[in-house]
Amino acid sequence: MKKILVFIALVGSLLTFYNCKDTSNPENKSLTKEITFKKDGELTLMKAENDSLLVKLNIEIADDDYKTQTGLMYRHSMDKDQGMLFIFPDSEPRSFYMKNTEFGLDIIYFNSSQEVVSIQKNAKPYNESSLPSEGPAQYVLEVNAGLSDTWNLEKGDKFQFSKN
Secondary structure, eight states, X not given: OHHHHHHHHHHHHHHHHHHXXXXXXXXXXXXXXXXXXXXXXXXXXXXTTTOOEEEEEEEEEEOSHHHHHHTTTTOOOOOTTEEEEEEEEEEEEEEEOXXXXXXXXXXXXXXXXXXXXXXXXXXXXXXXXXXXXXXXXXXXXXEETTHHHHTTOOTTOEEEEEEO
């Protein structure tokens, strides 16, 4: 009986030692890699009345479930000449929100003819409020907050894009 008690005490000591080991070593920590911009194509915004160029952007394209659900979440920033273009298979009323998005955005909704339907300006970081389109949209462009005003972008203005 004494041998069993000594054995149990020894096993208990070893388990205690194992559970108390130092886990602050950086090699034991899980590292998360920052998500960076990946250029998938280029997009040109134009005025509706005369097709004059407003701006050219490098775009990252979100065209599958994972990319459209994640969007620009978990990123720290985006350059002013960049945007994320969401491409949906059909045109219907859309709504976005800013959950886990660290910087302000302008969210620009386009119909199937690639014309601006509406713009949600200066969407606030981390805000989970619904930001709906004012009509059916097949494309959505996210750019840094304030840029749609800088470009004087309005309903009816158009875009074209090309993939790499």
